[in-house]
Amino acid sequence: MNEIIMQCNALCKNYSGKQALKNLNLSIKRGRIIGLLGPNGSGKTTLIKIANALLTPSSGQILINDKNPGIESKRNVAYLSDCVCLPDWMKVGELVEFFASYYDNFVTQKAYEMINNLNIDTNVRLKTLSKGNKEKVQLILVMSRDADLYLLDEPMGGVDPATRDYILNTIISNYRENSSVVISTHLIADVENILDEVIFINNGEIVLQDMVDNIREKQGKSVDMLFREVFRC
Amino acid sequence: MLGKLIKYEFKASGRLLLPIYGAVILMGLISSFFVKIHPDFSLGSKLLTVASIVSMILFFVLIVAAIISSYIFAIYRYKKNLLDSEGYLMNTLPVSVWQNISGKLIPAIIYQLLSVIVAFIAGILFFIIGSNVTVANLFEAAERFFEELAKASSIHLWLAVTEFSILILISLAASNLMVYAALSVGHSFTTHKILSSVCVYVIFYIASQFINTFLLIAAGSFFNNALTGINLTDSLPHMLIVGLILLETAYGAIYFFISDYFMKNKLNLQ
Structure with missing residues (x-):
């Protein structure tokens, strides 16, 4: 097993004349929880989207498990987008079955356990849940996968501190030794x-x-102090 | 995986479309019931006359709504599920882009065909219940019609029906794919995605009209020059349908390729 799970080589991405990523070189090793930290518009989301094959690089290369992003990497990367992207007409239980049917590494029992712990009824439609609960369900679905790499884009954006704690606990308790969380x-x-x-x-x-x-x-x-120093306006 | 995508899309589209189709059948039954009990509008209760007319208008409106909504919904589902926020989920599933496109296309075609079949069945039900015609009468009439048609023309009837069915299927696929391609290209832009999609659609439309006109002129001159003196009455309709099938297949393939390319390389979800 390769120790490096994700590698960027001279990765560039240009959007309508603007450089979103400039010659990025980066290695992410297995078995770590990594903070991808930067102000808004710094390129965090662009990098994560490229790793998920949602964007194609303008030049350079990104490798997940030594392979370009594609079907194989999608099997091994669990991605949490920065918005709730689940079809909201589906019932919570249907969403669990949906994930289970597409991802071989999805652990259905784990997902139901976490949902039951939150007292969320699996027979209700996602759209009837509060914003916080929608985000929790989405995180549970992502973290119920035994993936090699978890790419979590702004998992705590716009939620209350108690929900933040829940999200962080969920990430820590589901993280496996050989995988990495960004x-x-x-x-x-x-x-x-x-x-x-x-x-x-x-x-x-x-x-x-x-x-x-x-x-x-x-x-x-x-890290917080260093961040404030580095990114002082 | 394609099977799963199709099954999911059937469910997602069926939530809205199946109740509309059900309403068409129901309204057909209701309006035929009114016609049955109140066949002559000039006599009897005015209220019953109004109810009959309103139910028939509603029946007609629902038929049109069912057919139109099956087209609109195909566009809506492609955009919402693959190009808006739900696209983050669908485009990170371990499936190929062509599977995602086909997973939208196949259910869309089936629902579009179903809308016409439902309208046809509702129309027949209306006819049978509202009048004194029996199902047996209808079948006899249909049989006679086909016999006459076969006698009147030298065309091989079943061959023509098969070719025509294939043409309808391929044309439906190509027309859906044209919208998919326009949406895929339009949504690769950072702003004004819908406006761009409409513009791309117009460009595709004009280009295809241009090509069609060119092909028509070319085919016309070909038949005039090269085949003078040859009796074409038997084979001309056959050649025309096969030609159209080939043309629509080419259009469909091009639009599929464009959709696939843009979804793969120019996806720009926001």
């Missing part, structure tokens, strides 16, 4: 404690990639 966010204080490694991204370029312990030991700062 959490894209700008809410650093919330995620800091669960991160092993951070990647700072700004204007489509990697500004810093280091282990959280190194940052604390060498620089004597928290």
Whole structure:
């Protein structure tokens, strides 16, 4: 098994004349929870979308398990988009069955357990749930997969602090040793404690990639403090 | 995987379309019932006359609505499920782009055909219940019609029916794919996605009309020059249908390729 789960080589993405990613080189190893941190518009979502084959790079290459994004990588990457993207006319139970039917690595029992713990009725349509519960259901469906790589785009955007805690707990408790979790966010204080490694991204370029312990030991700062320093306006 | 996509799409589209189809049959029964009990509008209760007319108008409106909605819904489902926010889910499933497109196309064609079949059945039901015609009468009449048709022309009837059915299927596929291709191209733009899709559709339409006209002129001159003196009355309709099938297949293939290419390489979900 290759230790590197995702690798970017000179990755560029241009949108209508603007460079969203500039010659990005990056390696993500297995067995880590990684924070992809940067201000809005820094290229976090673009990078995650390219890894999910939702965008094609303008030049350069991204490899998941040594392969270009495609059907094979989609089997092994669990992706949480930055919006609720599930068909809201479906019942919660139907969504679980939908995921189970497409992903071999989906653990149905795990999903039902987590949904039952939240006291969400599996017979109700998704559209009848609150925004927070919709996001929780979406996260449960993503985290119920035994994937190699979890790419979570803004998993805590616009939810209350209690829901944030729930989301972080769900991520930690479902994370497996050989897999990696990439959490894209700008809410650093919330995620800091669960991160092993951070990647700072700004204007489509990697500004810093280091282990959280190194940052604390060498620089004597928290990730949140360092972020504020690096991205000072 | 394609089977699963088709099954899912049947369910998603059926939620709206099947109740409309059911309403068509129901309204056909209701209006035929009124005609049965109140055959002469000039006599009897005015209220019954109004009810009969309203039910017939509603029946007609529902038939049109069922057929139109099966087309509109095909467009809506492609856009909503593959190109809007639900596209994040559908385009990250471990399926190919062609499977996602076919997973929308096949149910769309079946529902479009079903809408016409439902309208036809509702019309026959209306006719049978509302008048004194029996089902047996209808079958006899249909049989006679086909016999006469076969006698009157030298065309091989079943061959013609088969060719015509294939042409309808392929044309339906091509017309849906033309919209899919326009939506796929239009949604690759960052802004004004719908407007762009409409513009692309218009361009496709004009281009296809241009090609059709050109082919028509070319075919006309070919028959005039090359085949003078040969009796074409027997084979001309056959050649025409086969030619149209080939043309529609070519259009369908081109639009499928365009949709596939743009969904694969230019997807721009927001």
